[in-house]
Amino acid sequence: MARVPGAAAMRETPLHASVLGSSFNAKLVAPNSSSGVVYGRNGFFDCNLSAASAECEFFCRASSAGELCSPSSRVSILNSTVRRGSRASGRVLASAVEETGKSKSGGRFYFNVTGFPFPLGPFLSRRTIRTEMQRGSIWLFEQEQALGFSSVTTNTRMTVIKLKSGGLWVHAPIGPTDECIQLLKELELPIEYIVLPTFAYEHKIFVGPFSRAFPKAQVWVAPRQWSWPLNLPLPFLGIFGAKVLKDDELVTPWADEIEHKILSCPEVGIGPYVEVAFYHKASRSLLVTDAVIFVPDKPPSVVSKEALLDAARNGLAVKVLSAGKEVPDDPIVDNEENRQRGWERMVLQILFLGPSNLLEPTQSFRQMSKKLIVSPIVKTLVYNKVPDKVKIWVDSIARDWKFKQIIPCHFSGPVAADARVFKAAFAFLSDLVEEKSGSSESPLSSLVGFFGRAAAAVTYPTADMKTLSSLDNFLVSTGAVKKTVSGKKKK
CATH class of the missing domain: 3.60.15.10 (Ribonuclease Z/Hydroxyacylglutathione hydrolase-like)
Structure with a gap:
């Protein structure tokens, strides 16, 4: 692999590898020489400039010593008017680099308006x-x-x-x-x-x-x-x-490398709730869809700036969900504070549908972020209905698979977590299962179990859960979903 002297200083976290199709926002760092380095968010180009072309190699920021991202990382930018030693060369090269990234990535067009009632x-x-x-x-x-x-x-x-x-x-x-x-x-x-x-x-x-x-x-x-x-x-x-997919792993052609366990709950409501967990043995990774999530403190890089700023505006949703406080109508400036506010508001709406206070989301956001949790929606509308079945599934995953990381389909991934952390996210199931079965433990066992679950349990903000609880009550009253095992355990 080709290397660039001093490139190791450009290192970032291992997961931030080269991303084709991103805007490089490049600039020429050394315009007064026959070569230049063009920096971008995901790496940098090292280029030799001539009067008619720029021969460039793209290096990942994530590489240990400035290695080429891939064999196709070498690009030639031809037919550009590049003048050595001038500011214009930086602008032309930056533009050419950005266009090269776009052309290599292909298009992003995808037409989708399906989904009832919300596409x-x-x-x-x-x-x-x-x-x-x-x-x-x-x-x-x-x-x-x-x-x-x-x-x-x-x-x-x-x-x-x-x-x-x-x-x-x-x-x-x-x-x-x-x-x-x-x-x-x-x-x-x-x-x-x-x-x-x-x-x-x-x-x-x-x-x-x-x-x-x-x-x-x-x-x-x-x-x-x-x-x-x-x-x-x-x-x-x-x-x-x-x-x-069936519960018997032997029917799949990849069973010796990736095992699976099925959670199937036909009795939940409108239709069955089904999720299949997978265990990749070689990497000791647990793959789930919606079973658990880990909300990052900062928004994922794929979430656009425009979406974050739109969520930061004090629109109708914020005025309705403002805990009765006066909502200012200030214009939104593009800065880190507003992008963060937009992300926190998005997360609370995803988790709770109607959180208690979108105007000031930080307190609730901190309570739900940076830890492995079960989404409040899934907990309320699914897991609380069939806790015994979910617990069997969770316990079998924790018992049989020695995973060290979890890859959910949303929010952060991979998440460093083992069976103990995974089970802690489902600590609420134990109380529901015990109450349903009416089990009678010895006083000492009961006390030990109570304090162990209390230490592990995630606390959901009571005020934020009100909308979900109301929705749950409505769906139960219409017969769309079954009752929670215990009305006392909805929080």
Whole structure:
């Protein structure tokens, strides 16, 4: 690998690898010589300038000593008017570098207006970020995911694992834009399997078009797939020839490398709740869809600046959810403070639907961020209804798999967490299961269990849970979902 002297000083965290298609916002650092270094967010170009061209090599910031990101990192920028020793050369080179990145990445266009009653955005364009989680064997692909006609946005993640066969195993496919397909093809490995690990619409909608982009790949789906308001067969949703995952790992062709366990709860309500957890033995990674999340302090890089600033504006939602306080109508300036406020507001709406105070979100945000948790929505509407079944699933994962990290489909990933941390996120299940079964432990065992769960349990802000509790009561009253095991345990 070619190296640049002093490049080690450019290092960042290992997960921030080269991202094709990003805007480089480049500038020429050394315009008064025959070579220059063009810096960007994800790496830098080292270029030799001439009167008619610039020969450049792109180096990852994440590399240990300024290594080339890939064999295709060498680019030639021709037919540019580059004048040595002038400010103009920096501008021309920066422009050429940015255009080169765009042309290599392919397009981001993806038309999506499906989803009743709330379609998922972005409707026309999806940026894809690829990071290399484990060198040469595991890659993470992320796109922005928004609730249509709102300012609520987060990330959705696809995990790609190289199997011993040399092919790729794709977990929870994302929108197959030209950019996404190009980033996959650059791995120069065939896609063998495409896996839908859930019933959830936001992951299901991409399986059909993704599989058509890779027609030789086998499609595997979680059991008990359904759709609403019409429960249509998978072929009507564009998913053809899919095989169904079962609890017996031996039926899958990758079972010796990746195991799975199925949570299937047909008795929850409108339709069954289904999620399949996977364990990649070689990397000791647990892959989940929505079972647990880890909300980062800062927004994921794929979430756009425009979305963050839009959420920071004091619009109608903020005025309604302001805890009765006066809401200023100040214009929004693009700065870190406003972007952070936008992110905190987004998170609280994703977690609670109607948090108590969007005007001042920081206190609730800090209570729910930077720890492994169960989403309040999933806890209230699903896990509280069938705690015994969920607990069996969680306990079997913690008992049988020696994972050291978790890769969810949303928010942060991978998250450093073992079985103890995973079980702690579900500490609320124990009380619900005990109350349902009416079990009678010895006083000492009961006391030890109580304090152990109290130390591990995540506390959900009571005021923020009110909207979810009201929604739950409404759905129960209409018969759409079943009752929580105990009315005392809804928080």
